[in-house]
């Protein structure tokens with residue numbers, strides 16, 4: 001897991017007028033249609049914590065009416081970038097993205113600070129280093145130290161962000177999936193095509209069972225799955241940290257790597273990666289990048305395309321199941337129907353729709369570490385809806401959500417399991 | 432605003448609920464009205480009616496202006512304050528009571544309209560006013576603007592449901608008017624006077640509204656018209672046939688395209704207009720009404736007539752209609768929307784006036800609205816940076832207002848006068864109208880501290 005604490009980033013005060021697309025800002029007509037959808041507005045009822053307010057703040061910065069004060073940056077930093085506002089906006093304004101673009105714009109002129117540079121440039125883009133950085137965590141868990149720390153409550157002595165991270169961390173496998181999986185997994189039965197598998201960092205490091213299930217499902221449906229070992233982080237953490245150059249660097253590397261293989265699709269089971277990969281075309285702006293992005297699919301999109309072939313592989317699973325829409329899948333990629341259709345395909349499953357299923361769970365990259373209080377409030381709403389749904393299994397499709405929901409569910413609804421969509425489908429194949 | 436005064440206000444609502452940093456003031460300096468902005472001096476978020484009373488008393492003593500604010504979605508600049516105190520109602524958001532014996536609901540002003548809908552509908556009851564903004568707007572704002580909605584044709588507007596108000600007056604005293612009784616002739620009828628007062632006569636702290644039984648069923652229909660005038664004539668014909676649909680909404684070609692781009696509900700892109708029609712009530716009756724509506728639309732050369740197959744499809748269609756105004760903003764950065772209203776029989780003539788004005792002044796106008804109420808929303812799509820075009824837009828609207836007045840209509844059917852339509856009001860109500868209104872204002876607020884500068 002990437003250790004980033006954005007509170008740490010010194011908020012540089014710099015009075016330069018921004019260079020953002022002004023029309024995007026004045027397109028907001030302030031109708032407020034976004035307000036009910038915004039998790040932080042729902043919690044605070046404050047205009048500064050609303051999408052409409054954030055667009056206005058950035059606009060006034062651009063117009064030179066406001067300065068980049070610490071307070072202003074603090075207001076903007078409360079945005080989860082869940083983009084629920086973008087789904088709700090009839091005039092096509094994306095407040096979340098505008099705030100993110102603003103962060104990039106600002107970092108471009110101020111430069112990365114020491115920690116940002118260390119994490120975003122020296123750690124994240126290098127899978128080996130990233131994986132090694134997790135070794136102490138593994139040792140920590142394996143040596144029994146974690147148990148000791150938790151029982152003794154030593155965590156209270158740690159700085160808050162570190163304590164939060166400790167709480168989020170599930171049990172790790174002995175080795176990340178990237179090091180274990182073979183580069184080529186053959187199709188089972190007649191070959192239907194070849195897909196490249198984009199293995200997200202967190203999926204590989206923490207949720208390898210889900211990604212194993214993903215590969216298995218793809219090969220069972222007749223796809224040869226290529227998982228290039230040299231692929232690098234998608235760049236989403238860089239985007240979050242305002243490091244646009246880092247995003248582009250990641251994009252170029254991955255585009256080059258996948259170009260070396262003949263694949264029909266580039267598939268990922270990480271909602272966050274999928275959303276970022278689909279934007280490579282926009283970031284880089286050349287043909288190769290657009291071609292790459294056009295091939296990217298969330299795993300649910302591919303599977304939903306093959307329900308006829310998938311159905312005979314699935315065996316009854318008499319479970320009460322509900323689905324949480326990850327922001328990066330529902331709001332950023334517009335995928336809502338596919339995961340539900342797939343769950344309903346499982347025989348005997350009792351599917352229940354979650355109330356406000358597409359509201360953010362409060363994970364939002366590193367938000368749960370940098371803004372713990374707000375994150376917990378948002379998570380609590382989610383847990384309450386899960387409770388009233390009566391579900392035994394909470395399904396989702398993004399590792400950030402998995403981490404966050406597991407934490408909330410473990411604390412409050414210990415009987416409920418949190419699973420990735422592909423894990424549920426694999427379970428049904430095996431049952 | 433002086434820090435010492437802000438400090439005094441802070442002792443009433445607490446530090447957390449007193450916003451005076453530049454950034455906060457900036458985002459409470461607008462509402463949904465285009466082209467208007469104004470920086471308040473401080474924003475307060477009181478948690479009780481008593482706090483509102485104390486704020487008013489303090490401001491009254493100091494001669495400081497107070498502007499009530501709900502969700503800031505009004506379209507006439509009504510919630511803007513020039514350097515004064517903005518009192519925002521988001522924390523006054525309790526549904527105090529739903530009285531199933533008297534069929535009333537009593538709420539605090541910050542309750543969101545659709546939240547009240549859901550609460551009463553879960554008990555088989557119905558609160559009809561449903562402005563396009565119902566998922567955002569507050570009950571206080573609805574009462575202060577006398578908001579209409581999509582169901583206005585059959586059920587009327589907010590004023591038709593307000594039974595009682597508790598209002599904090601300019602000097603901080605409390606005025607109770609009306610209540611749960613259905614009949615009350617004791618003195619002047621003050622509640623209806625306070626409805627649509629746009630925050631200039633008092634601050635509502637408790638609102639009691641009338642509820643009715645929830646209609647048993649509804650049928651939602653969509654009719655496509657290749658020719659604009661045919662749609663307008665169909666509207667008048669439906670009403671003349673003594674069918675009163677709950678909803679009779681009109682969308683022209685520009686609006687259809689924008690809404691479809693956003694909502695993807697399958698609206699036709701090759702026709703001049705559509706009508707969204709909803710009849711509700713007893714299943715047997717609405718089946719007959721729906722058949723009559725279909726017949727009239729066909730007679731008026733509609734090219735396609737669709738009946739929503741289930742509740743989900745019906746919901747999608749009406750929700751799509753609610754996005755019309757915002758969706759129009761997809762085309763150009765600035766949307767200037769008006770709500771001139773004419774007697775229903777004049778809808779076809781009014782549409783013609785709008786088209787002609789747009790052509791004459793060379794501006795792009797999309798029109799949609801509550802056609803059944805005679806209340807159209809011609810919406811000019813423009814760019815605030817193009818001052819010359821903005822001037823032409825205002826010239827076109829001046830023509831539209833004048834035409835509305837001459838047809839026996841009004842300059843604003845539901846958005847209020849606020850700042851945006853001040854200059855047209857004397858033309859509509861005349862000198863005596865203005866004199867009486869000023870007199871009423873004087874009686875309620877002799878110091879003129881409540882939402883000054885609005886209406887006249």
Ligand SMILES: Cc1cc2nc3c(=O)[nH]c(=O)nc-3n(C[C@H](O)[C@H](O)[C@H](O)COP(=O)(O)OP(=O)(O)OC[C@H]3O[C@@H](n4cnc5c(N)ncnc54)[C@H](O)[C@@H]3O)c2cc1C
Nearest residue numbers: 501502503504505509563569571572575578579630635845
């Ligand atoms: C997309 C969109 C669609 C809309 N559709 C419709 C529609 O279909 N029909 C319609 O009529 N309007 C419509 N409107 C206009 C607007 O939503 C209404 O005027 C609404 O009632 C405003 O509510 P608000 O809570 O936002 O009030 P605000 O805009 O905050 O305030 C409006 C006025 O009410 C006063 N006020 C607020 N609270 C109080 C209080 N407690 N006591 C006294 N005065 C108070 C304010 O001072 C101000 O003058 C629409 C607006 C938008 C943006």
